[in-house]
Amino acid sequence: MSMITARSVRPSGEGGRRAFAFARTPYYVATGGLAIIFLAPMVWTTVSSFSPQAGSRQTDGWGFGNYVTLANYQAGIWQYLLNSAFVAVLTVLFTLTCSFFGGYAFARFSFFGKNVLFLIVLSILMVPYATLLIPLYVILNFFGLQDTLIGLALVLTMFQLPFATYMMRIAFESVPREIEEAALVDGANSFVALIRVMLPAVKPALITVGLFAFLAAWNDFIAPLILLNSADKLVLPLAVTNGRQQVMGVVDYGFTQAGVVVLAVPCIALFLILQRHYVQGFMSGALKG
C-alpha cells in the first residue's frame, strides 16, 4: 500500500532493527496508556453496573440488580429496546432502499433536474438539525405520523441521505459498465440487471451505509426527544435519560450505567464486526475534502 512506502522514508529515526525494539518501550508505554484512557471509561461503566453502590438497587455484593431496575422501568426495557430496534431497522431499510436506487440513478442515468436534486440532497448536511425538527414536528402531525416510530424513522432516513446517496453514487460509478452491458445483451432489463449484477458489486458500500444508518438511528437523541411524546413509544436513549432520576430527584447511577451498557453493546459489537467497512467508508472517497 502507498502509505507504507510513504512512511518508510520519514526521517524520524524510527527505522529500527529488532535489536533496537526495546529502545521503543517508552513509545509502547505511552501509546498503550493512551489506548487505555480511551477504553477505560467503558470498562469502568461495565464493571460498576454490576458492582455494589449506594443509591441503586445493587447495594451489597455484585449482581444484576441495576439491570432489574432497568428491566422494570415504566413500560419495561423490552419495550424500549423493541422501539429502538424497530426505528433502527426501519431507518436502515429506508436508507438502503433510497440510496441503492437513488445512487444507481445518479450514477448511470441523465434525467431532468439530476444535478439540482443531488445538490439539494447534499445540502441537508448544511441545515441545522433543530431548524428542521421544529417544522417537522408540525409536518408529521399533518401526515398523521406525530408521535409514531415510523415517522421518526422517516426523519432519521432523511438525515442519512446525503452520506448514503453520495456513497452509493460513487460505488455505482466505480462498477465497470461492461459488466452491466453483458447482462443487458443477455436480455435482462435494467431492473433485473440492477438486482442480479449490480447489487453484488456494490455490497460493501451498502454495508457501510447500513452500518452508519443503524448507529445514527439507534443513538439519536434530539429527534425522538422532539418527535415522540408517549411514555410507551420512547426509544432507549431517552428512557435511560429520563429514568436516571428516580424518586425525589435522586439520581440512580447504577441504573444509568446499566442503561449505557445496554445501549453500547450492540453498537460496539457491530463496530468490531464491521470495522473494516467503517474505516473503508472514509477511505473510499466518501470524504474527498
Added chain:
Amino acid sequence: MSTTTSPGVVEPGTAPGAKHPARTKRRRHYIGWVYVAPTAVLVLLLFLVPIILVFKMSASNWPLLRGDRGWNFPANFPKAVEHRYFWDAVWFTLKYTVLATVLLLGLGLGMAMLVQRATKWNSFLRTSFLIPSALGLASASLLFYALYSPQSSPLLPILRWFGVSEDFSFLGTSNAALWSTTVLIVWRYAGFYMLILMVGLQRIPADAYEAAVIDGASSWQIFTRITLPLLRPSLAMATVLCVTGSLLAFDQFYILTKGAQGTFTVVQVIYDLAFTKQNLGYAAALSVIVLGALIVINVLQIKVLKSEDD
C-alpha cells in the same frame, strides 16, 4: 424486450439496438426518475417543505398547542433574542466551539500521525481510539454523567490526591462544566477526526517526503512545510465539520447539566422556546437566525481555508 428497455441504462449510440435516439432519451429520463423517486419524495416532504415551513412559522404567531394563528412578522425575532439565556448561550456556545475544535483537531492530527503506519500495534491503537465513536453521543454523555458524579466518580479521589479541593465538582461551575463536557466530546470524537486526517495523510505522495529528506529538511520543517500544507483539504473539512457540530451542540449539555451553571447552548434555547415557552414561532425565528449564521460562518471558513491554498 431487450431492445426497448436496455437503452435505459447504457449511453445512447453505444446501446445495443438504439435505433430511436429520441425515444431512447425520453425513456432514460423516465427510468432515472423512477429510480430516484423514493429519494426525491423524502427530500421534498421532509426537507424542502420543512425549510419553507420554518420561514413561514418564524413569521407567524404559532403556539405549540394551538397551531397557526396567522402572520405576525417580525414579532417573533425580537422575542427569540430576548430569551433570558440567549446572549449567554451565544457566548457559551462560541467558547465551547473554539475549545472543542482546537482540542479535537490537534489531538486528531497527533493521533493520525501516531497510527498511520500499518502495523499490528497501530491497528490495535486505531481500534481503541475509534471504539468511543461507535457509541451514541447520548450514551457517551450518560456514561460521563456517572463518571463525573460526586458519589461514584473514580476520578475525584485521584484529583484530590493531586491537591484539588474537597468541594470540587466536575459540573459545579460554568468553567468546570465547560471543560468536563469538552473532555467527554474529545473522548467521543477524537478517533473520528483521527480517521479523517489519516485519510488526508495517506494521500500525500511519498516523493514529497523523499525530496525533502534529500534536501536535508528537519522533522519540524517537513511537518510545517509539507505535511500541513498538503493536508489542507482534509484539515479544512475537519474544521468545518467540527465547528458546525460544536455550534449545534445539544445532547451533551442537555444530559450533563440541562443548562445549569450557565451552560445553555443556542440549540437548547431553541428547544426551550418551543417546548417550555411552548411557542413554535419563537423557536422557528431563532432556527432561521441560526441557519443564516451557520451559512455565513461556513462560507467564511471555506473562503479562508481555501484562499491560503492558492
